[in-house]
Amino acid sequence: xxxxxxxxxxRIFLLFALSSISALALITVFIVVRGIPIIxxxxxxxxxxxxxxxxxxxxxxxxxxxxxxxxxxxxxxxxGVPIGLCCSIFLSEFAPPFITTVFRPAIQLLAGIPSxxxxxxxxxxxxxxxxxxxxxxxxSILAASIILAIMILPTVVSxxxxxxxxxxxxxxxxxxxxxxxxxxxxxxxxxxxxxxxxVAAVILxxxxxxxxxxxxxxxxxxxxxxxxxxxxPVRTLTTNIGIEMGYATGIHQxxxxxxxxxxxxxIMILNATAQYITRKKSG
Amino acid sequence: MSENNIKIxxxxxxxxxxQKQVIHDLNLKIHKNEIMSFFGPANGGVTTLxxxxxxxFELNHNTRSEGDILIDGESIFDPDASVTELRRKxxxxxxxxxxxxxxxxxxxxxxxxxxxxxxxxxxxxxVEQAIKQAALWDDVSDRLRAPAMSLSGGQQQRLxxxxxxxxxxxxxxxxxxxxxxDPISTAKIEESLTKLKKQFTIVIAPHNVQQAMRISDxxxxxxxxxxxxxxxxxxxxxxxxxxxxxxxGRFG
Numbered sequence: 001x002x003x004x005x006x007x008x009x010x011r012i013f014l015l016f017a018l019s020s021i022s023a024l025a026l027i028t029v030f031i032v033v034r035g036i037p038i039i040x041x042x043x044x045x046x047x048x049x050x051x052x053x054x055x056x057x058x059x060x061x062x063x064x065x066x067x068x069x070x071x072x073x074x075x076x077x078x079x080g081v082p083i084g085l086c087c088s089i090f091l092s093e094f095a096p097p098f099i100t101t102v103f104r105p106a107i108q109l110l111a112g113i114p115s116x117x118x119x120x121x122x123x124x125x126x127x128x129x130x131x132x133x134x135x136x137x138x139x140s141i142l143a144a145s146i147i148l149a150i151m152i153l154p155t156v157v158s159x160x161x162x163x164x165x166x167x168x169x170x171x172x173x174x175x176x177x178x179x180x181x182x183x184x185x186x187x188x189x190x191x192x193x194x195x196x197x198x199v200a201a202v203i204l205x206x207x208x209x210x211x212x213x214x215x216x217x218x219x220x221x222x223x224x225x226x227x228x229x230x231x232x233p234v235r236t237l238t239t240n241i242g243i244e245m246g247y248a249t250g251i252h253q254x255x256x257x258x259x260x261x262x263x264x265x266x267i268m269i270l271n272a273t274a275q276y277i278t279r280k281k282s283g
Numbered sequence: 284m285s286e287n288n289i290k291i292x293x294x295x296x297x298x299x300x301x302q303k304q305v306i307h308d309l310n311l312k313i314h315k316n317e318i319m320s321f322f323g324p325a326n327g328g329v330t331t332l333x334x335x336x337x338x339x340f341e342l343n344h345n346t347r348s349e350g351d352i353l354i355d356g357e358s359i360f361d362p363d364a365s366v367t368e369l370r371r372k373x374x375x376x377x378x379x380x381x382x383x384x385x386x387x388x389x390x391x392x393x394x395x396x397x398x399x400x401x402x403x404x405x406x407x408x409x410v411e412q413a414i415k416q417a418a419l420w421d422d423v424s425d426r427l428r429a430p431a432m433s434l435s436g437g438q439q440q441r442l443x444x445x446x447x448x449x450x451x452x453x454x455x456x457x458x459x460x461x462x463x464x465d466p467i468s469t470a471k472i473e474e475s476l477t478k479l480k481k482q483f484t485i486v487i488a489p490h491n492v493q494q495a496m497r498i499s500d501x502x503x504x505x506x507x508x509x510x511x512x513x514x515x516x517x518x519x520x521x522x523x524x525x526x527x528x529x530x531x532g533r534f535g
Binding site: 171172181 | 337339342344367368369370371374375377379381383384393394397443446447450
C-alpha cells in the first residue's frame with residue numbers, strides 16, 4: 001500500500017510537470033503551424049528583409065519592424081545596463097546594510113508595476129519632454145528605450161548583484177591584502193570574475209525588452225517605416241502583433257503568427273546564449 | 284634585543300566583534316628577521332590578531348579595537364596612514380590558496396603592475412625572482428601562461444606566497460597557510476620561509492604545534508583571546524601549565 005502511494009505521488013507530480021512543458025509545446029506548435037505557410041509563400045528572405053508591410057495589399061515585409069525592435073532594445077540596454085550594473089555594485093559592495101534593506105525590495109518592486117502603467121507614465125511624462133526639448137513627435141525610439149531601460153532594471157540589478165555576492169570571499173580578501181584599493185579590487189578582480197553572471201543579466205534584460213509589448217505600443221509611435229534618428233517613431237515586432245491582432249483574418253493573421261515565430265527565435269537564441277554563458281562558468 | 288630591532292609592537296591590544304571580546308589586552312614585540320609564530324586552539328584569537336596587523340578585519344562590520352599596533356614605530360591606526368600602503372608593506376597568505384582567475388604569470392605580476400608603473404622587463408624580473416623565492420620556479424617555469432587554477436593545491440599556495448613577495452613587503456603573514464597541503468609542499472614552503480626571513484619579518488599561524496617547533500624563532504601561545512606566554516624556548520621550557528598541556532597534547 002505504502003509503495004503504491006509512493007508511486008502514485010511520483011506520477012501526480014510528473015503529470016503537473018508535463019502540463020507546464022506541454023503548454024510550451026502547444027504554443028510553439030500552434031505558432032509554427034499557423035505561421036510557416038505564409039513564410040514559405042512569401043519566401044523567408046522577402047519576409048524578413050522586405051521593406052513594405054501592407055497586409056491588406058499582400059505585402060508582408062517586416063524588416064522595418066526588426067530594425068525597430070533592435071533599436072528600441074539596444075537603446076534600453078545602453079541606458080539600462082550601465083545604471084543597473086552600477087546599482088548592483090553599489091548594493092553588493094558599498095551600501096551599508098540599512099540602505100540595502102530599503103533599496104533591494106524597492107528595485108524588485110519595479111518588476112511588479114504593470115507594464116500599462118509604465119506606458120501611461122511614459123506617454124504623459126517622457127513623450128512630452130522629448131517633444132518639447134528634443135523635437136520630433138515625442139513618440140519615438142528614445143521614449144521607448146527610456147521606459148524599457150527602467151523596466152529591465154530589476155532583472156539586470158538582481159542577477160548581476162547575485163553573481164557579485166556569490167564570488168568567494170577569498171577573491172576580495174586576497175586582492176585587498178595585496179594592497180589594492182576597494183575600487184581596484186572591484187574593477188580588476190570582482191567584475192572579471194563575475195563576468196559570466198553579468199553578461200547573463202544583460203542578455204536576460206535585453207530579452208525582456210524585446211518581448212515587452214504594452215508599454216511600447218503606447219509610446220513608440222507604431223509607424224511602419226525605417227527610422228532615421230532615435231526621435232523617429234517605429235513599430236516593433238511585438239507591437240505589430242498587439243495592434244493588428246484585433247482585426248486580422250486569414251493570411252494577415254498568419255503573417256502575424258509568422259512575426260511571432262521570428263520573435264520566438266530571437267528570444268530563444270538570446271536565452272540559450274545566456275544559459276550557455278552561465279553554465280560555462282560553473283562547468 | 285635592542286629597541287631598534289623591533290619591527291612590530293603590539294600595545295594593550297583588545298579586539299571586539301560586537302559585544303564579544305576576542306583579544307584581551309595583548310602586549311608583544313616582534314623582531315626584524317625572525318619567524319614569530321602564534322599558536323593555540325581554535326577561537327584563541329590568532330586569526331583575528333593576524334588580520335589586525337594589516338587591518339583586513341575592517342571588512343567585517345561591527346568590529347572595534349582598543350590599544351595600538353606599531354610598525355617601525357608608527358601606528359597602523361593613524362588616521363593619516365594609508366590602508367593600501369600598509370597592506371603592501373604587510374603581505375598576507377591565507378589558509379585557502381586564493382589565486383585570481385588569471386595566468387600564473389599575471390597572478391604574480393598583478394600587484395607590481397598596479398602599484399607602481401614599471402617597464403615590462405622590470406616586471407618580468409620581479410615576477411621571476413618572486414616565483415624563485417617561493418620555490419615554485421622549477422614547477423612552472425615552462426608554463427607561466429597557464430591558468431593559475433591548473434596548479435595543484437601546494438603549488439597554488441606557493442604561487443600566493445610569490446604574489447606577496449612580488450610586492451616587496453617588509454612583513455609576511457601566513458595564516459595556517461600549510462593546513463591543506465601535503466608534507467612535501469609544506470616542507471618546501473618551510474624551507475623557503477627560513478631563507479626568506481633574512482629579508483623579511485615573518486608572522487605565522489602554524490597549523491599545528493610541530494610546525495611551530497620546526498620553524499619558529501620565537502612562539503606565542505594564545506588561549507581564549509589571551510596571550511599565555513611567548514618566547515624562544517616555549518617548547519622546551521614552557522612557563523605556564525596550560526602551555527605545557529597543550530604542546531604535550533594533553534588537550535587541544
